[in-house]
Amino acid sequence: MESAFQKNILCIGAGYVGGPTMAMIAYKCPQYRVNVVDINPIRIQEWNSSELPIFEPGLDEIVAEVRGKNLFFTTDIDKGIHDADIIFVSVNTPTKTFGVGAGMAADLQYWEKTARQILRCSESSKIIVEKSTLPVKTALAMERILKSDNSHIHFEVLSNPEFLAEGTAIQDLENPDRVLIGCSQTESGFKAMEQIVEIYANWIPKERILTSNIWSSELSKLVANAFLAQRISSINAISELCEKTEADVKEVARAIGMDTRIGNKFLNASVGFGGSCFQKDILNLVYLCRSYGLNIVADYWESVVSINNHQKERFVLNMLKAMFNTLAGKKICLFGFAFKADTGDTRETPARYVAQKLLEENAELVISDPQALQNAQKDMHGVTGKIHYIKDPYAAAQGCHAIAIITEWDLYRHLDYKKIFSSMNKPAFIFDGRNIVDHNILFDIGFNVYPIGKPALTHF
Ligand SMILES: NC(=O)c1ccc[n+]([C@@H]2O[C@H](COP(=O)([O-])OP(=O)(O)OC[C@H]3O[C@@H](n4cnc5c(N)ncnc54)[C@H](O)[C@@H]3O)[C@@H](O)[C@H]2O)c1
Numbered sequence: 376m377e378s379a380f381q382k383n384i385l386c387i388g389a390g391y392v393g394g395p396t397m398a399m400i401a402y403k404c405p406q407y408r409v410n411v412v413d414i415n416p417i418r419i420q421e422w423n424s425s426e427l428p429i430f431e432p433g434l435d436e437i438v439a440e441v442r443g444k445n446l447f448f449t450t451d452i453d454k455g456i457h458d459a460d461i462i463f464v465s466v467n468t469p470t471k472t473f474g475v476g477a478g479m480a481a482d483l484q485y486w487e488k489t490a491r492q493i494l495r496c497s498e499s500s501k502i503i504v505e506k507s508t509l510p511v512k513t514a515l516a517m518e519r520i521l522k523s524d525n526s527h528i529h530f531e532v533l534s535n536p537e538f539l540a541e542g543t544a545i546q547d548l549e550n551p552d553r554v555l556i557g558c559s560q561t562e563s564g565f566k567a568m569e570q571i572v573e574i575y576a577n578w579i580p581k582e583r584i585l586t587s588n589i590w591s592s593e594l595s596k597l598v599a600n601a602f603l604a605q606r607i608s609s610i611n612a613i614s615e616l617c618e619k620t621e622a623d624v625k626e627v628a629r630a631i632g633m634d635t636r637i638g639n640k641f642l643n644a645s646v647g648f649g650g651s652c653f654q655k656d657i658l659n660l661v662y663l664c665r666s667y668g669l670n671i672v673a674d675y676w677e678s679v680v681s682i683n684n685h686q687k688e689r690f691v692l693n694m695l696k697a698m699f700n701t702l703a704g705k706k707i708c709l710f711g712f713a714f715k716a717d718t719g720d721t722r723e724t725p726a727r728y729v730a731q732k733l734l735e736e737n738a739e740l741v742i743s744d745p746q747a748l749q750n751a752q753k754d755m756h757g758v759t760g761k762i763h764y765i766k767d768p769y770a771a772a773q774g775c776h777a778i779a780i781i782t783e784w785d786l787y788r789h790l791d792y793k794k795i796f797s798s799m800n801k802p803a804f805i806f807d808g809r810n811i812v813d814h815n816i817l818f819d820i821g822f823n824v825y826p827i828g829k830p831a832l833t834h835f
Contacts, residue, residue: 378408380406380407380408380445381406381407382406382407382408382460382461382570382574383407383408383410383458383459383460383461384397384400384407384408384409384410384459384460384461384462384463384574385409385410385411385412385455385456385458385459385461385462385463386409386410386411386412386462386463386464386465386506387412387413387452387455387456387462387463387464387465387466387489388413388464388465388466388467388485388489388506388507389411389412389413389415389418389419389422389428389448390413390418390429390465390466390467391429391541391544391651391720392465392506392507392537392539393411393413393463393465393506394411394422394427394428394429394434394438395429395431395434395539395544395545395548396463396465396506396537396539396548397409397411397446397463398434398437398438398441398446399437399545399548399549400574401441401444401445401446402437402440402441402446403577403578404445404574404577405441405444405445407445407574408445408447409445409446409447410447410448410449410455410458410459411446411447411448411449412448412449412450412451412452412455413448413450413452414450414452416450419448419449419450422438422442422448423442423448429718429719429720430717430718430719430746431541431542431544431545431717431718432542432543432545432546432717433545433546434544434545437545452492452496453492453495453496454496456492456493456496456497456501457496457497457498459501460501460502461501461502461504461570461571461574462493462501462502462503462504463504463506463535464486464489464503464504464505464506464507465506465507465537466485466486466489466507467485467507467651468481468482468483468485468486468507468508468509468655469481469482469651469655470482470654470655470658470659476662478658479658479659479661479662479665480510480658480659480662481508481509481510481655481659481662483509483510483513483516486507486509486513486517487516487520490503490516490517490520490521491520493521493530494520494521494523494524494530497528497530498528499528500528500529500530500531501528501530501531502530502531502533502567502570502571503517503521503530503531503532503533504532504533504534504535504571505517505532505533505534505535505536505593506535506536506537508536508537508596508597508600508652508655508656508659509534509593509596510593510597510659510662510663511590511593511594511597511663512590512593513593514532514533514534514557514559514589514590514593517532518530518532529563531558531559531563531564531566531567532559532589533556533557533558533564533567533568533571533589534555534556534557534558534589534592534593535554535555535556535557535571535592536555536592536593536595536596537596538551538552538553538555538596538599539551541650541714541715541717541718541720542715542716542717542718543717549578551579551583552583553583553584553585554575554579554583554584554585555585555586555587555592555595555596556568556571556572556575556584556585556586556587556592557586557587557588557589557590557591557592557593558586558588558589559588559589560588564589568586572584572586596656597656597657597659597660597663598660600652600653600656600657601656601657601660601676601679603641603653604648604653604654604656604657604679604680604683605676605679606641606642607641607643607645607647607648607653607683608648608678608679608680608682608683608686609682610624610628610642610643610644610828611644611645611647611682611683611686611827612682613627613644613828614644614686614827614828615686615689615828617644617828617829618827618828618829618830621830622828622829623828623829624644624810624827624828624829625644625810625828625829627828628642628643628644643783643809643810644810644827644828645686645725645783645808645809645810645827646686646687646690646725646729646781646808646809646827647683647684647686647687647690647725648683648714648725649714649715649721649722649723649724649725649726649727650714650715650720650722650723650724651720651722651723653683653723654680654683654723655723657676657677657679657680658677658680660676661673661676661677661680664676687725687728687729688732690725690729690779690806690808690827691728691729691732691733693806693825694707694733694777694779694804694806694825695736697804697806697823697825697831697833698776698777698804701736702733702736702737702738703736703737703738704737704738704739705738705739705776705777705800706738706739706740706741706774706775706776706800707733707738707739707740707741707775707776707777707778707779708740708741708742708743708771708772708775708777708778708779709726709729709730709740709741709742709743709744709778709779709781710743710744710768710771710772710778710779710780710781710782710784710787711726711743711744711747711780711781711782711783711784711787712724712726712727712730712742712743712744712747712748712750712751712754712781712782713726713744713746713747713750713782713784714726714782715782715783716782716783716784716785717746717784718746718747719744719746719747719749719750720747720750721747721750721751721754724747724754724781724782725781725808726742726751726781726782727754727755729779729781729808730742730755730758730762731758734758734759734760734762737760738760739760739761739762739763740760740761740762740763741762741763741764741765741771741772741775742755742762742763742764742765742771743764743765743766743767743768743771743772744766744782744784745766745784745786747782748764748766751764752764768786768787768790768795769790769791769794769795769798772795772798772799773798773799774798774799774800775799775800775803776799776800776803776804777803777804777805777806778795778799778803778804778805778806779805779806779808780805780806780807780808780809780811780812781808781809782809783809783811787811787812788811788812792812792816792817792820792822793820796820796821796822801821802823802834802835803821803822803823804822804823804824804825805817805822805823805824805825806825807824807825807826807827808827809827810826810827810828810829814826814829814832815832817832818832818834821834823835
């Protein structure tokens, strides 16, 4: 049967990247049919319901607009592959937990399974687009698998890494700084690349659609995340020095950020970065460097992760020290469990580390978050200790000895801290792991205030 659509696009992997990116393509390109498939039937069921599996501002509206018209979520991967002209592969590529490269290298098992399935189910030539973040040279492995049965079908493998940030995914997809498409420097490579450019050109100005060779494209994604994480670790490293010297990290960040060569973004000191990507991608980069014998380069990038671990550790140690070196039996409220604001995602969240360490000190925990409590409960499953999950921040803080702000949810900036203070155990402590509240006002209310990267304000 002739399709009414100009192109049939498939995305394998209906996660944080696959779902929103395909929703945006479907929304901007009504002339294409976009199918999103996943091996996880619950995820697909959720994408087809009114409770989407992920929270992103603006996502519900876009999905509601196009789902069932030109955006479809199904578990029928074989048929999806068979019918597709272009296949985006957006499966997860976590850090390997076993064998050679465990704890460092990317685990490519999901990726490879997808390649084999594409080969098995294809009866016509297709463009395969790497959307997942992958080690440089992965396209070569993909190509080898796809060419392994010597059939007449041609698969052209391209790289089109995703640069969206969770929490602002819809904004980032609608108005990206750039889109990057890498291809083999061959006639068929360029031809395929033009087809992918054509998709994005439906709503993105041509000058923001970059093209490159495929290896530069693969590597650029790892490097972008490494640079972003490096900036966070740089300011976090300075925050520790500020605490020792009575400098104020916010003032330092402002002063250096006004230098246009440095820029003022991504200079907020915090309890540390989290999320499914930064650590994984840096470790992947480090592993790659080591595999080429570039040990000094590898050490340099690995230190970004070490500083991040150090920052999380010292946040908890500061809490312990401030609260008279004992947390046993004390009730501590975590404001936020998501790894950043405006997402329910808790993968690699610093909150998980902080919670674990506080429980090891026999503290009682109250975890509060406007979007991530379900994930928090899953993450903390099986961890011993007393944990309560309370969405309302006022109820959560009631009777607590301390609050630790872990996620920079806007909500926490505007609470009635007088009311909160009066409901807490005294002396009441607040550890601002994001520097988002007014420390002087909180101090005047009566809190002992511990910001990141500036001297504590205490009543003792
Ligand atoms: N999350 C982000 O902010 C972000 C941003 C840019 C790039 N990335 C990269 O994009 C990729 C996907 O990340 P994510 O956060 O969307 O992951 P995710 O875990 O949310 O989603 C991946 C999905 O792929 C599915 N899947 C795995 N194997 C499959 C298979 N063989 N067939 C069909 N489905 C399969 C899983 O069930 C899952 O639903 C990763 O490589 C990640 O590094 C993520």
